[in-house]
Amino acid sequence: MERKVKVGLIQYQIKPDWAENxxxxxxxxxxxxxxxxxxxxxxxxxxCPYELDLFPRFAEPIPNGRTCEILSGWAAxxxxxxxxxxxxxxxxRGNLYNTATLWxxxxxxLAAHRKIHLFDVDLPGGxxxxxxxxxxxGQKITVLEILGMRLGIAVCYDIRFPELFRLMALAGADxxxxxxxxxxxxxxxxxxxxLRGRAVENTIYIAGVSGLAPPDSxxxxxxxxxxxxxxxxxxxxxxxxxxxxxxxxxxxxxxDIRARLPLLKQRRVDLYDLRLLKS
Amino acid sequence: MERKVKVGLIQYQIKPDWAENxxxxxxxxxxxxxxxxxxxxxxxxxxCPYELDLFPRFAEPIPNGRTCEILSGWAAxxxxxxxxxxxxxxxxRGNLYNTATLWxxxxxxLAAHRKIHLFDVDLPGGxxxxxxxxxxxGQKITVLEILGMRLGIAVCYDIRFPELFRLMALAGADxxxxxxxxxxxxxxxxxxxxLRGRAVENTIYIAGVSGLAPPDSxxxxxxxxxxxxxxxxxxxxxxxxxxxxxxxxxxxxxxDIRARLPLLKQRRVDLYDLRLLKS
Numbered sequence: 001m002e003r004k005v006k007v008g009l010i011q012y013q014i015k016p017d018w019a020e021n022x023x024x025x026x027x028x029x030x031x032x033x034x035x036x037x038x039x040x041x042x043x044x045x046x047x048c049p050y051e052l053d054l055f056p057r058f059a060e061p062i063p064n065g066r067t068c069e070i071l072s073g074w075a076a077x078x079x080x081x082x083x084x085x086x087x088x089x090x091x092x093r094g095n096l097y098n099t100a101t102l103w104x105x106x107x108x109x110l111a112a113h114r115k116i117h118l119f120d121v122d123l124p125g126g127x128x129x130x131x132x133x134x135x136x137x138g139q140k141i142t143v144l145e146i147l148g149m150r151l152g153i154a155v156c157y158d159i160r161f162p163e164l165f166r167l168m169a170l171a172g173a174d175x176x177x178x179x180x181x182x183x184x185x186x187x188x189x190x191x192x193x194x195l196r197g198r199a200v201e202n203t204i205y206i207a208g209v210s211g212l213a214p215p216d217s218x219x220x221x222x223x224x225x226x227x228x229x230x231x232x233x234x235x236x237x238x239x240x241x242x243x244x245x246x247x248x249x250x251x252x253x254x255x256d257i258r259a260r261l262p263l264l265k266q267r268r269v270d271l272y273d274l275r276l277l278k279s
Numbered sequence: 280m281e282r283k284v285k286v287g288l289i290q291y292q293i294k295p296d297w298a299e300n301x302x303x304x305x306x307x308x309x310x311x312x313x314x315x316x317x318x319x320x321x322x323x324x325x326x327c328p329y330e331l332d333l334f335p336r337f338a339e340p341i342p343n344g345r346t347c348e349i350l351s352g353w354a355a356x357x358x359x360x361x362x363x364x365x366x367x368x369x370x371x372r373g374n375l376y377n378t379a380t381l382w383x384x385x386x387x388x389l390a391a392h393r394k395i396h397l398f399d400v401d402l403p404g405g406x407x408x409x410x411x412x413x414x415x416x417g418q419k420i421t422v423l424e425i426l427g428m429r430l431g432i433a434v435c436y437d438i439r440f441p442e443l444f445r446l447m448a449l450a451g452a453d454x455x456x457x458x459x460x461x462x463x464x465x466x467x468x469x470x471x472x473x474l475r476g477r478a479v480e481n482t483i484y485i486a487g488v489s490g491l492a493p494p495d496s497x498x499x500x501x502x503x504x505x506x507x508x509x510x511x512x513x514x515x516x517x518x519x520x521x522x523x524x525x526x527x528x529x530x531x532x533x534x535d536i537r538a539r540l541p542l543l544k545q546r547r548v549d550l551y552d553l554r555l556l557k558s
């Protein structure tokens with residue numbers, strides 16, 4: 001990683017109305033751009049409420065759908081790299097995915113990360129969700145070069161799996177953008193824990209970016225979008241209200257922490273082996 | 280795992296005087312036995328201060344040393360399983376290890392876990408420690424059957440490495456005993472985070488058990504011994520004072536959390552592979 005990158009995190013109430021969400025995001029993108037952001041990150045399912053029965057209704061092809069068209073235009077017009085949170089993708093065979101897109105500041109699609117680990121849980125307190133009833137899981141990890149850094153992309157439940165984040169770090173990731181939507185049970189129990197844990201064990205930055213749900217929604221997203229640094233500190237934390245913030249990913253901080261706490265070098269690769277089977 | 284197991288955690292100030300430590304531990308073991316413990320866990324380097332230059336002075340062979348003799352006697356006399364924290368082991372070739380021993384309630388040595396990941400750091404705030412200057416790392420993971428459960432043993436810095444804990448969980452561990460000694464920098468930053476993170480991602484219990492240091496010691500152990508459950512909750516937390524507590528490892532809790540949050544089954548073993556190279 002060559003230089004500091006300014007990252008904008010965006011958190012807002014996601015409505016069942018596509019155009020209303022689009023209008024809201026546009027304003028927030030202008031604000032993070034004003035704040036100096038090089039890269040903006042939107043929440044998981046940023047144009048449609050996080051409700052299983054709404055995914056097919058909002059699903060669209062990538063990149064030839066209305067939401068990708070809007071994302072590409074924002075990126076080019078604002079001269080801003082954007083992780084287009086995620087959206088329900090429908091491929092040519094009719095399969096649905098929970099897919100995060102990455103756009104460069106000229107409006108080109110650089111990557112589409114399909115959520116690898118689908119969210120199938122029955123949490124204490126009555127929160128049940130079964131993405132696999134409807135969605136197809138992704139088949140590859142996503143780490144690529146932009147803005148002089150190695151950016152990893154993962155979606156929500158992907159954070160639960162240390163193997164994925166270790167493989168991203170070993171592929172050189174300096175920073176992982178994680179659109180997510182934990183809930184009022186898993187959120188207080190595990191959201192910050194998971195983000196900080198993965199960041200520290202891999203000495204990387206992670207931004208977890210979540211939307212909020214209207215009060216009458218069946219699924220209450222936890223919000224609490226935050227940036228976590230390679231020592232597990234939290235320079236930005238948005239709580240559970242609408243808001244945004246711009247914070248730096250600093251290569252000197254990564255270098256300093258890795259010199260002090262060289263975890264990636266101290267792995268016992270003579271005792272255990274972790275490898276990617278497909279790429 | 281067949282039934283509940285009561286686990287005693289023991290935390291005290293570890294002095295440079297072997298006999299003084301032994302007398303303290305004996306009283307605390309009697310107290311956790313009175314509290315109904317089936318298994319007691321002692322801190323890392325439980326008979327010698329956590330200072331590199333003291334390790335050779337306190338080092339002894341396993342099982343034919345004075346500390347193992349004492350541990351075996353306590354286990355048999357108290358009818359108590361004991362994880363003998365760790366002690367500086369000297370093998371027949373003169374190599375030194377940071378080794379945790381496990382004793383059954385008849386005083387038999389069941390296992391000796393040599394710390395796999397040595398503690399070599401230069402933390403912000405001036406805490407530097409380099410175990411590898413003196414110690415040899417362990418070459419195997421430790422998971423075995425006692426008291427109707429699968430018990431894993433790891434030592435302190437081992438907690439930093441998700442690969443090790445995942446491999447223990449995949450080897451069936453219900454519970455991991457982790458004698459440790461984080462410090463006043465890594466402790467507040469990462470001790471609870473690491474224990475809770477590893478417990479949740481593997482849906483297992485973990486007990487982190489640390490000693491305390493006298494105020495004039497060069498290395499200030501963080502204490503804060505705690506039991507963490509498979510959902511990341513903390514039923515026992517000893518703070519930074521001398522003390523003990525007895526808490527349950529409950530197979531029903533593990534079963535319930537794994538049914539709700541089936542993380543171990545949701546690993547994408549078609550995409551990545553984690554394996555042990557030696558055993």
